[in-house]
Amino acid sequence: MAIIRNKEFVRRPLIAGNWKMNMDHVQGITLLQKLEWTLDDAKHDFKRVEVAVFPPFTDLRGVQTLVAGDDLDVVYGAQDLSPFDEGAYTGDISGQFLSRLGCSYVLVGHSERRSIHGESNEVVASKLAAALKHSLTPILCVGEGLEVRQSGEHVAFTVQQLRESLEGYPASAAEKLVVAYEPVWAIGTGEVAGPEDAQEMASALRAELVELFGEAAGESVRVLYGGSVKAANAAALMQEKDVDGLLVGGASLDAGEFANIVRFEKHFGSA
Numbered sequence: 001m002a003i004i005r006n007k008e009f010v011r012r013p014l015i016a017g018n019w020k021m022n023m024d025h026v027q028g029i030t031l032l033q034k035l036e037w038t039l040d041d042a043k044h045d046f047k048r049v050e051v052a053v054f055p056p057f058t059d060l061r062g063v064q065t066l067v068a069g070d071d072l073d074v075v076y077g078a079q080d081l082s083p084f085d086e087g088a089y090t091g092d093i094s095g096q097f098l099s100r101l102g103c104s105y106v107l108v109g110h111s112e113r114r115s116i117h118g119e120s121n122e123v124v125a126s127k128l129a130a131a132l133k134h135s136l137t138p139i140l141c142v143g144e145g146l147e148v149r150q151s152g153e154h155v156a157f158t159v160q161q162l163r164e165s166l167e168g169y170p171a172s173a174a175e176k177l178v179v180a181y182e183p184v185w186a187i188g189t190g191e192v193a194g195p196e197d198a199q200e201m202a203s204a205l206r207a208e209l210v211e212l213f214g215e216a217a218g219e220s221v222r223v224l225y226g227g228s229v230k231a232a233n234a235a236a237l238m239q240e241k242d243v244d245g246l247l248v249g250g251a252s253l254d255a256g257e258f259a260n261i262v263r264f265e266k267h268f269g270s271a
């Protein structure tokens with residue numbers, strides 16, 4: 001089970017909803033309001049389990065206004081950022097802009113950025129640096145495709161991806177880092193890696209973080225699992241000791257389903 005001492009989680013779980021390219025700015029506001037109301041009605045303890053959403057860029061200003069105006073407990077972030085601060089980079093969004101929009105987090109190196117936009121580990125490393133520069137907490141995404149999984153090389157591949165993506169990342173900022181393991185073959189496919197698969201990788205990634213940054217990083221860095229997470233499998237994944245949260249795509253577009261994922265603890269024991 002995600003480690004609990006004296007009834008408190010050692011690492012505060014993070015349940016992150018990545019809306020991907022869904023929800024325009026009007027739909028996004030409705031979804032966020034519904035999510036907060038559902039969680040408030042259920043008396044969700046946000047201090048115990050953190051909840052973040054990752055809307056499209058065009059929603060962020062509206063989300064900022066709603067969160068500030070209604071004093072919401074849900075925090076938010078962006079799905080990507082530019083490695084650059086400003087200039088002739090058509091279509092890109094600076095970390096500086098995201099910071100001014102009140103973003104707490106930013107996803108970096110999501111598998112869809114890597115596969116559709118050809119982002120290399122080197123580009124990912126430069127985006128991590130930009131995130132830190134603008135006081136955004138990066139959620140670094142790593143994970144293997146189906147062929148690698150079938151070859152049995154998935155752990156070595158993903159650990160190497162982590163290491164190369166973290167090239168130049170300062171040890172002083174290790175504590176701030178969040179890592180998300182997303183097996184690409186389990187994203188949006190309905191295929192979910194089993195809890196033991198998630199644990200195997202989370203533990204290997206944590207060991208690598210210790211190699212890179214020392215023991216303290218192994219204790220503090222949160223490792224999330226992402227890939228076809230639903231309310232029905234969330235608790236089983238969260239019962240693994242190195243899984244500190246979930247990166248949820250499709251199921252985060254339904255406020256009720258996502259709220260039930262956030263409330264995974266209700267199913268501890270029965271999962």
Ligand SMILES: O=C[C@H](O)COP(=O)(O)O
Nearest residue numbers: 018187188227228249250
């Ligand atoms: O960012 C989220 C992951 O890509 C998982 O997406 P999914 O829950 O739709 O499989």
